Amino acid sequence: MLVVLFVLLLVAALLYRLHRRWFGHVLVLLAGLLFFGMGCGPIPHVMLDSLQGPYYTDPAIDWAPRNAIVLLGAGTVGPGDEALQPSYFANGRIVRAAQLYNACKLAGKACHLFVSGGDSQDHGEPESIVYGRALRKLGIPEADLTLEARSMTTWQNAQFIRPLLAQYAPQHIVLVTSGVHLQRSLLYFAHFGITPQPVAGDWIMANWIPIPVSWNFVVTDSALHEYLGILRYRVYTMMGWNAPKAPPLPS
Template sequence: MKFLLDFLFRVLQLFTEPYFLVFLAIVIIALLKRKNKCKNLRIGVFIVTVIMVILIGNGFLGKLISGYLQKSYIRISEIKNTSAQNPIIVVLGGGVVDIDNTEKLHTMSYSRMVTAYQLYHEYRRNNQPCKILISGKGRGHISEAELFSEDFKKMGVPDSDIIKEDKSMNTYQNAKFSSQIINRMNPSSLYLVTSGFHMKRSVALFQTFGLKPIPQASDFIDTEITIFPNSYNAAFTFVMLKEVVGIWQVQLYNIFGMNK
């Protein structure tokens, strides 16, 4: 059952890839062209393709998805008075890039780092203990957790307040492996730091493993309504579409108890 659903969602993820959608439309039109009786259907496929390009490229679809993914976290992400004792701040890795054989954190990682540090600083300036758990291995030679750790130390966070979870390769594993560490530490409260568009799925997965994180979205993305389609809107729309499919996958797997 799980294998079948994994395959289904892998196929569904293809429909969030722009090149695949264009390729699919071309193939369908080419196949239909071989049958003269399908002229109206070819025209229909072409019109649907054009409409989708417009909706994705002019920012309309992205604007709707952006609200669905992020609206709930805009106000809750504002750092308020910290009163919880012995909290853990979980920061999810945002990827690693390799430039000229030098591995650096992806640009999304830095907003997450700043948000985590701001929250950590609120506790420390009141002389309250606080830990930062960095979750993520990434696909480079150096783990995201290690790269995050190096930068946190430069910001003044002592090594004793940093916990590295450097095995996870995706959000599901972020939640699974982090939960094992968190349950052993039994903190009074748990904060989860990641990008706004990524928060809904992340929270759902952490809840799957019995945790109740307080979301702290580090950054938000949105599209701009434009007359003419552009690549900016298209890029962010497809990123958010992938998240929507991922959320559906989490919800369905939870129904069948397949996320443990």
């Protein structure tokens, strides 16, 4: 979004040089409104609420005899020479997936946890492998973990997890990712015939503050990334550029 603001100011400067001062004033005013609207919180608040609002409430899950929990990746970090760890934005998802697994087992049902994520950051190890270590430390047994380590995008998360789910044949599927990521994830999973119950592992919120802060620009970019991903999917579908829709996954 800062790039957008810079471009607006650059165009305004060009208009001033061309003696189109009125249009230049309009662009400068627009850039100022966007800067304070984003930096002070109102714009990212509206954007995030639209994306996350449906998933603020902790859902009631009616566990079936045979269940699958799908956990999507959110990056890794490498502190020095230590082994890779889940990123800041991944820990909420991992903890939530472990909680759901334990709740499913407590209900006396069969449950399997699928972790999807390759090495999209080129850190040398797939996200799913890193998350698998964290989940085992949280008490998830190896036998109930399947790690999908090829996917580099949310689209591939859905694409590559489908055959694994088809092989396991769950009667109920739960999808765990960040609240801001759920709408786009559900759209892509539906394209591959998967209709899971969504559960947010975390949410991001804008700060309402009279002085612009960098955090609000970060969360604005996160929300914009999701909106652009949804728009791209709809444009690709309209143009026939997406792969054909898959039939519903049998349950």
